Amino acid sequence: MAELQVLLQHRNVPGIDGIDVYESHGGYAGLRAALGKERQAVIDEVKASGLRGRGGAGFPTWIKWNGLPKSGSAQHYLLCNADEGEPGTFKDRELLLKLPHMVVEGMAIAAYATRSANGFVYVRGEFVESATQLRKAIDQAYRRGYLGRNILGRSDFCFDLHIHTGAGSYECGEETALMSSLMGERGQPRLKPPHGPLPVVSGVWGSPTLINNVETYACVPHILTHGGAWYAAMGTQRSPGTKIFSVSGHVARPGNYEIELGTPLTELIELAGGVVGGALKAVIPGGSSVPILPAEKCAGVTLDYEGCQAAGTMLGSGGFMVFNDKTDIVALMRRTAQFYAHESCGKCTPCREGTRWISRVLDRITAGAGRMEDIDLLLSICDQIDGRSYCPLGDAASWPIRAGIRNFRHEFEHWVRHGSSPIPGFVPPVRSHGPGPVPGRQE
Amino acid sequence: MVAASAGRFSEAGQAQLAEIVSHYPDPGGAILPALWLAQREYGGWLPADAIAEVAARLGRPASEIQGVATFYTMYNTQQRGRRHIEVCTCLTCGCLGAYEVIDRLEQILGIHLGQTTADGEFTLTEAECLNYCEAATVVQVGERYFGGVNAENAADLVARLRGSEGCTPESLSNAIVEAIVPGRNAGATHG
Ligand SMILES: Cc1cc2nc3c(=O)[nH]c(=O)nc-3n(C[C@H](O)[C@H](O)[C@H](O)COP(=O)(O)O)c2cc1C
Ligand code: SF4
Ligand code: FES
Numbered sequence: 001m002a003e004l005q006v007l008l009q010h011r012n013v014p015g016i017d018g019i020d021v022y023e024s025h026g027g028y029a030g031l032r033a034a035l036g037k038e039r040q041a042v043i044d045e046v047k048a049s050g051l052r053g054r055g056g057a058g059f060p061t062w063i064k065w066n067g068l069p070k071s072g073s074a075q076h077y078l079l080c081n082a083d084e085g086e087p088g089t090f091k092d093r094e095l096l097l098k099l100p101h102m103v104v105e106g107m108a109i110a111a112y113a114t115r116s117a118n119g120f121v122y123v124r125g126e127f128v129e130s131a132t133q134l135r136k137a138i139d140q141a142y143r144r145g146y147l148g149r150n151i152l153g154r155s156d157f158c159f160d161l162h163i164h165t166g167a168g169s170y171e172c173g174e175e176t177a178l179m180s181s182l183m184g185e186r187g188q189p190r191l192k193p194p195h196g197p198l199p200v201v202s203g204v205w206g207s208p209t210l211i212n213n214v215e216t217y218a219c220v221p222h223i224l225t226h227g228g229a230w231y232a233a234m235g236t237q238r239s240p241g242t243k244i245f246s247v248s249g250h251v252a253r254p255g256n257y258e259i260e261l262g263t264p265l266t267e268l269i270e271l272a273g274g275v276v277g278g279a280l281k282a283v284i285p286g287g288s289s290v291p292i293l294p295a296e297k298c299a300g301v302t303l304d305y306e307g308c309q310a311a312g313t314m315l316g317s318g319g320f321m322v323f324n325d326k327t328d329i330v331a332l333m334r335r336t337a338q339f340y341a342h343e344s345c346g347k348c349t350p351c352r353e354g355t356r357w358i359s360r361v362l363d364r365i366t367a368g369a370g371r372m373e374d375i376d377l378l379l380s381i382c383d384q385i386d387g388r389s390y391c392p393l394g395d396a397a398s399w400p401i402r403a404g405i406r407n408f409r410h411e412f413e414h415w416v417r418h419g420s421s422p423i424p425g426f427v428p429p430v431r432s433h434g435p436g437p438v439p440g441r442q443e
Numbered sequence: 444m445v446a447a448s449a450g451r452f453s454e455a456g457q458a459q460l461a462e463i464v465s466h467y468p469d470p471g472g473a474i475l476p477a478l479w480l481a482q483r484e485y486g487g488w489l490p491a492d493a494i495a496e497v498a499a500r501l502g503r504p505a506s507e508i509q510g511v512a513t514f515y516t517m518y519n520t521q522q523r524g525r526r527h528i529e530v531c532t533c534l535t536c537g538c539l540g541a542y543e544v545i546d547r548l549e550q551i552l553g554i555h556l557g558q559t560t561a562d563g564e565f566t567l568t569e570a571e572c573l574n575y576c577e578a579a580t581v582v583q584v585g586e587r588y589f590g591g592v593n594a595e596n597a598a599d600l601v602a603r604l605r606g607s608e609g610c611t612p613e614s615l616s617n618a619i620v621e622a623i624v625p626g627r628n629a630g631a632t633h634g
């Protein structure tokens with residue numbers, strides 16, 4: 001049982017955020033290796049690695065790269081999604097803070113492979129410190145000829161990289177909403193296939209656009225330095241490589257842990273020092289959007305895309321939250337619902353209205369004024385959102401609530417019957433800043 | 444519409460805006476960064492004049508700029524306290540004492556969640572996940588994150604804020620502009 005650090009290996013080396021120390025630890029060797037190859041050979045190396053996007057969906061990275069037009073003079077854009085907003089996830093924040101050059105290098109390699117002359121890193125507005133670190137790294141990379149015109153003396157390779165910061169909106173992490181936001185609009189999504197074009201065909205400003213997550217780009221220099229086959233030898237056959245999990249909650253040593261995909265879920269809890277304050281009650285393994293796993297279903301689960309799916313949940317972004325037996329699941333679901341109601345962009349009715357209703361009904365239950373039929377009402381609202389929303393935020397708002405009821409229905413029933421928590425001594429926060437008044441409660 | 448020349452952008456601010464506009468193939472891309480810039484130039488919030496100035500400088504209707512500004516929570520279309528204390532109460536922080544932190548802060552500041560102290564010094568609100576859950580409970584004030592906040596040390600945090608530089612909406616906006624605009628020494632190949 002151990003971590004396998006590829007990305008995070010040098011994260012605590014003093015000065016690794018600066019270009020000299022980064023280079024002396026193998027930095028920019030991946031870019032040099034890439035420039036020694038044909039562009040297609042770089043894409044093939046990424047294909048051989050089996051790398052899958054680390055932003056949540058696990059889509060094969062090489063397929064996107066390969067989808068950009070390979071000839072013609074059309075401008076391409078390269079985007080890095082650093083809007084990390086999924087509750088429970090904090091890996092991109094640390095990567096940018098401590099290892100910004102790894103992200104810059106990964107983007108430069110992608111720019112070469114996909115003939116992109118312009119890139120933007122979309123950094124979440126709150127991440128000021130990470131954005132500042134990235135600024136320094138980009139400036140240094142320009143000075144050393146890793147960005148800008150004629151990179152490393154190659155007259156056929158120019159790449160400008162800019163920072164664009166968000167301003168407080170979870171939905172902007174969704175790739176088409178991010179593009180709207182980059183173009184100066186409200187952060188609302190755009191049509192995708194089958195109703196609209198793929199971003200690699202028509203993304204920002206109508207141009208072919210590649211978007212990947214921070215961690216995805218940070219994997220790329222290692223793949224180019226050591227080879228796709230080397231990377232694919234780690235992890236499982238269908239989920240190759242390593243993945244950073246952000247572990248938080250009731251554990252002794254919360255933090256980012258990089259492990260091989262396929263590692264047993266219980267080992268990650270051990271790595272983080274084990275459960276504190278009580279026995280394990282539940283885990284949310286991939287950020288707030290994925291279904292909660294009760295303790296009795298955790299044994300035997302492996303942390304890879306397929307293993308999580310088989311267990312009825314998802315790997316998602318790797319936001320791994322651990323809850324002990326003093327946790328009130330209904331209150332946890334209430335807070336989850338508050339998040340989605342707050343972050344719904346308002347573009348489509350099922351999500352805009354549905355997330356507010358879920359939030360209000362859960363407010364009512366945890367105010368001690370719930371009715372037994374509220375539990376099925378919640379499930380029915382979930383059914384009306386899931387699959388009927390414009391973008392995946394709506395679906396993601398319904399999954400955790402459904403899974404909470406499926407796995408902990410007795411706790412919801414206890415709340416309704418007794419008007420109080422099944423956890424002795426647990427007093428739910430009375431304040432609710434969910435939108436709208438709380439039905440059934442005297443204000 | 445106010446003419447850009449009648450605006451309040453400093454010379455440095457105007458130069459930064461010109462640099463930012465050059466990053467995008469269409470000036471629309473500069474709307475979000477220009478709002479950050481305006482929020483700095485107007486002392487930490489966006490009064491109607493600030494919206495009008497951004498609109499004039501980018502050649503867009505003020506209604507469009509206002510529509511964008513109100514969508515994003517970090518643009519202050521209303522003036523807030525000088526220190527906006529945002530306590531994360533999301534999943535991890537909420538289970539690890541965030542609500543006790545809020546109770547304590549309400550006591551110390553003598554206000555309720557969502558309010559501003561009479562002297563205009565502090566505004567207290569609840570935040571969604573600040574994505575630094577390893578340090579729960581996490582509090583953001585301006586450009587700074589504070590981790591490991593609890594009911595016991597909440598008073599120290601307030602005391603520290605009273606005497607500290609920065610941690611205002613203005614310094615937050617400035618830090619973001621500084622991150623967006625390339626360093627002066629970035630070298631000849633930049634641009
Ligand atoms: C509501 C919502 C929020 C998202 N937030 C993020 C995010 O913060 N960071 C991210 O990389 N991807 C996020 N995604 C996924 C992106 O849409 C996209 O799939 C991803 O950036 C692609 O990069 P990858 O292939 O490297 O994973 C989000 C998706 C949705 C539906
Ligand atoms: S599902 Fe609809 S309302 Fe919800 S975030 Fe997506 S587009 Fe906006
Ligand atoms: S839950 Fe507070 S920072 Fe994530």
